[in-house]
Amino acid sequence: MPLTTLLDALFPRGHAITVNDSVLTGTATTDDGEVTVIGTTDKIEVGVDHALVLADTVLASTAAHPQRPIVMLVDTAGQRLARRDELLGINGYFAHLAQTLDLARRRGARLVTLVYGESVSGGFLSFGLMADHIHALPDAQVWVMDLRAMARVTKQPLEKLQALSLTSPVFAPGVENYVAMGAVQSLWDGDLARHLLEALRAPADGDHRAALGAERGGRTLAARVATAVSQGNA
Structure with missing residues (x-):
């Protein structure tokens, strides 16, 4: 879905969102009030400069409106694999961005993500x-690592991982598999503004991804192992 069409569908009451170097920042109006919007477009590879702009927007929103929700719109091909970004310590910039979002959450802001394009890796x-809740459009693409890269990292034959991906969502890319694993809570189709309102109104009562993965059959052991560890039985 084109970005302008998406923004109009999500925020029919209006929005003031700018796009600079494929980074989205701004505000929008919902039936429940104003939200801060950050995000990416054009399948951007996120680098240190992009991370700083996103973090600055989050900090400014938290300082001025601590409890204003933050909506994150995702279309990224991963992190920028450039020498400059690596030498500057891109992991530190990403950690800074994550910390600003954690601060926003602790100050009372709801965090909702919608993957509308690609979402890859760092x-x-x-x-x-x-986010508190992560949702996606049905035609979105979600994966953390390509099977070829996974084969290099795990030292397992690509053919073996391809065979595993046929029966285990953990090894398979695609938004449906991330729904099965509980990493994506739901797919949005139809009235996107209504879906967004429901997400903003849903309680943020902890991380239930492992439990969702068990319910949906995508991650059969994660919740059980986490419970055993927390109870000292592992």
């Missing part, structure tokens, strides 16, 4: 994955 982990 470019997604550093802000979109920090």
Whole structure:
């Protein structure tokens, strides 16, 4: 879905969102009031400069309106693999962005993510994955690591991982598999403004992704193992 169409569908009451170097920042109006909007477009590879702009917007929103919700719109091909960004310590910039979102949450802001394009690796982990609830459009693409890269990292044959991906969502890219694992709470279709309102009104009562993954059959052991560890039985 084109970005302008998406923004009009999410915020029919109006929005003031600018796009600079494929980074979205601004505000929008919902039936429940104003929200801060941050995000990415054009399948951008998120670098240190982008992370700073996103973090600055979050901090400004938290300082001026501590309890104003923050809506994150995600379309990223991952983190920028450039020498300059690596030498500057891109991991530290991403950690700073994640910390600003954690601060916003602790100050009372609701955090909602909508993946409308791609969401890959560090470019997604550093802000979109920090939300209280993560949702996606049906045609969105979500993955953390390509199977070829996973094969190099795990030292497992690509053919073995491809076979595992046929039966286990953990090894398979695609938004449906991330719904099955509980990482994506739901897919939005139809009235996007209504979906957004429901997400903003839903209680933020902890991280239930492992439990959702168990219910949906995508992650059968995560919740059980986490419970055992927390109870000292592991």
